[in-house]
Amino acid sequence: MPPVVFLGPSAPASDISSILPDAIIRPPARRGDLYAYRILKHEFFLILDGAFGNVLAISPREVVDVVQDGAVVVGASSMGALRAADCLPAGAHGVGIIFRLFKHQAISAEDEVAVLYREEMPFPPLTEPLINMRIALRRATRKGLVGASEAEEIISAAQSLHYTMRTWPGAYQKAGRHLPSEMLDLLKAIDTKRADAILAAKRVSKMREASKAPLRRSNSSQLFGLLGNGRERPADALSGPGRQQIGPEFIEWLCCSGKAYRWLHSEITRLNGELVAPISSVWNILDGSGELETELMRFNVFKRAISEARRCGLRPSIEDHRQAERQLVNAHGVDSWNELLISIGNDSSYSERLSIHRTQLALTKCLRRTFLFGPGQSTKPREVLLWHPK
Known part of the structure; x- marks a missing residue:
């Protein structure tokens, strides 16, 4: 076949x-x-x-x-x-x-x-994938064609654009940078x-x-779960821990990141500085929305990114903190960090937790930036060699 x-x-x-x-x-x-x-x-x-x-x-x-x-x-x-x-x-x-x-x-x-594309004419795409932009700027930086600070500004601008609006000219314009035609041709030619x-x-x-022999075929009359209950068996997003083990920390992450407001606003309260919610209620609401597995995996990635950044001894820059703050402000639907703190009121414990989350989020952004534009090998994660052009 x-x-x-x-x-x-x-x-x-x-x-x-x-x-x-x-x-x-x-x-x-x-x-x-x-x-x-x-x-x-x-x-x-x-x-x-x-x-x-x-x-x-x-x-x-x-x-x-x-x-x-x-x-x-x-x-x-x-x-x-x-x-x-x-x-x-x-x-x-x-x-x-x-x-x-x-x-x-x-x-x-x-x-x-x-990327944005026409279904009847899928190639070439109408917008630029963010990962192509990261790698192209990484290689341009290594060749000395683009400064590291300029590349960071352009990537930050590209991230702020919806993927349906993400183009090289759009990212450069939003970053306040001029894009020469020769540079545009060079960047677009790097199509990872x-x-x-x-x-x-x-x-x-x-x-x-x-393959010298036919691959094995299943003899199952159930067609590997298609006709049974197994088709949509949920994956184990956290590789083992149960809901009671990670529940409190997961709920805190949902609240501090601003994600909880979409589904759990009425379920989660704060009592004496502690975030309180029936773990089963959180699971049921997220599961009913189809978002439980996705959010659990994002939570897992977030925790592992923090661990990797700390292992590498990374320290977030001022811009990393600004990006983290901006992301949290947008997620909570307010206009500024001060407005977010005011909305919390006198809950000093939750304010402290939110500040810790901001620092952790900045650390993940520092990890991502180091992969792209880190100046030296000693502070980079092991996998940074994957970025090296052949």
Whole structure:
């Protein structure tokens, strides 16, 4: 059976067809697409792009089920890189720089790879993925074409733009910088998503050639959970700890980050400086909204980023603190940090917790900035070598 490739704006279809001439090239993957093609006994899947937003995105559970059924799933470039990093322990394969950055949690959000494109004409994309901008500026900085401070300003400006408005001219304009046409051509030529897509297609080709025996197939009459209750079995986002173990800290993170106000405003109260809420109520509300697993994974990434930054001995800069403060202000729906503190009232304990959270958030931003623009190797996390151009 030919391989199935889920492709959108990451690369032209001709790039993939030249490497996998018999491949079935499908639009960005949606929930259920892997199941559908696995039922037809396809054995190799390459996920590059995935739909999200107004449709259900392909879930980690679906990838795990298809891998456990005996298929080979390779991910790269965009949603594929994210899902490959999620499902690596279950046997999924990841390829390329972007996959490695998701794997090592240097990046974690779909926003890093999201772009605007026309479904009938997916390539080239109409906007620039943030991860391409990070890597392009990183390489331009290493070549001495862009100063580190200028690169930081441009990335900060790009982050503040919605992905549907994110372009090189837009980011430079928002940062108050001039973009020469020669520099624009150089930056746009560094297309990491496309390079990773080509690399992944070559990996699939080699894996097919190396496969001398048919891959194992499941004899399950339940079609690996499709017809049973297992299709959407929740992943263990925190790798073991139960709700009672992480509940209080998770609730505090929801409140301090501002995320709680969307779902839990009426459930969470503060009593004698302590954040109080029935843990079961928080779980039920988030689970009902479909956001429980996502928020638990974000919480886990946040805690691990802090731990990694401290291991590396990093110290947030003033700009890191400003970005963290701005993010918290926006999340709480106020105009300034002072206004946020005033809204808390006389709750000095919660004010202190909020300030600690701001410092922790600044530390995660310092970690991300160090990956991109750190001046020396001694203070960088181990995975920073992944950024080095070949």
